Each structure stands twice: as C-alpha cells, then as structure tokens.
Amino acid sequence: METEAPSYGHPIITRGCSELRRVRQEFDTFPTSKEPHVVRMRYDRLRSIGGRIQNVAGDLATQGERFHSLLSWHDPRASALFVTFCLVTAMCCM
16 A cells, blocks of 8 residues: 655655665655565665675774874873874874
8 A cells, every 4th residue: 555655735746767766765654555576675785885894994994093092002102203294293294
C-alpha cells in the first residue's frame, strides 16, 4: 500500500530524477514498501558512504597520532628543542 508524502504547505521543487528519487526515499514508510532490490541498493550505497567516512576518520587519526608523537618525545628537552627549531624555521621561511 503506497502512501503519499505529507504536505507541509509548500510545494516540493525537484531539479531532476535524482532529487525526486531522494524525496521518495525520504518519505518511504516503515517498514518499507519498496522492492528488495531497491532496499539492497540503498543499503549498499549507505554502506559505501560509511566505509569512506571511516577511512577518512582513520587517516585523520593516524595524522593526529603522528603529530602528537612528534611533540611528545620521552626527553622533554628534546621536545622543547624540536618545537623551538620548528618555530624558528617557520619564521625564517616566511
């Protein structure tokens, strides 16, 4: 049984088939009234986007750990010397 999208008092303007498909997906009922292959396609798209987000978050965490390890050596004097060297180099290269 197909239900209509709720009306909010203003028309929904779509620019193309892709936008219309997204609007229909947004107003789908629960549990879904779509075919299994459509649900599988949505799930696969969501899973691929989630995988990309997880990869980017992992890359950011790796870079953060590398930056943290540069600034926190076991010898505090070496850390301070390295930070000072980096600041002087940055000021000289400007």
